[in-house]
Amino acid sequence: MKLSRAAGALTSVLVAAAACGCESNTAEPATAVVIKSPVADAPTQGSRTKVPVAWDPCVRVGDDVVPASEGFDPGTRVRNDSINSDYAFIGCSFSRTEDISGQVLPAGKLTIWSANVTPQRVRDQLRERGLEATDTSVNGRSAMRWSEGVFGGCVVAMPGPDGVVEVMLSGLPALSNWDACAHIDSVAKSVESVLPK
Secondary structure (H helix, E strand, O other): OHHHHHHHHHHHHHHHHHHHOOOOOOOOOOOOOOOOOOOOOOOOOOOOOOOOOOOOHHHHOOOOOOOHHHOEOHHHOEEOOEEOOOOEEEEEEEEEEEEEOOEEEEEEEEEEEEEOOOHHHHHHHHHHOOOOOEEEEEOOEEEEEEEOOHHHOEEEEEEEOOEEEEEEEEEOOOOOOOOHHHHHHHHHHHHHOOOOO
C-alpha cells in the first residue's frame, strides 16, 4: 500500500513537471542557500518584458554571502525592485549599522540587483548621466565599476544570468569614516562567487 502511494506521488510530480514545460535560464545553486529572514516573492514584471529576470538575489544570495565583516546584517534583508515596462531590476538590500558618537545608527546599504539589460545599456545610461565606468574584473569575470557620488556610493556591474548583476554599496560619509568604495571590490567578489558560471 505504501509503495503504491509513493509511486502515485512520484507520478503526480512527474506529470506536473511535464505539464509545466518550464525551462530555467539559470542553474540551480550547487549547495543549499540559507536565508533566515526570507522576503516576499519578486513582483510581476512589465508587460513588454521579453525575457523576465529569473535570478533573484533575494533567493539566491544566502546569509553567508552577506558581508557581516563589513557590518551588514543578513537579517535586514528587504526586497528592492525596479520594474519598468520592458526591463526590470530584481534585487535585495541589506543594512549596516555603526556606533556613531555613542548611538548605533544606520550607516550604509548593500543592494544587489539582477537585471535583464545588457552591460552596454548600463554603460550608455551612465554616459547619459555624465558618469563613466572603469573596466575591471571580479574573480575573472569582466565587470565595470563607477562611483555614484550620492551617499558615497560605489557600484560594480558584471554580466549575469539575466543580463547584468549590479552590486551597490553606499554609506554616510558625513557621519562615518566607512568608505563604500574601499569595500566594493571584496563585496562584489562574494556576490560573484554565487553567480552561475
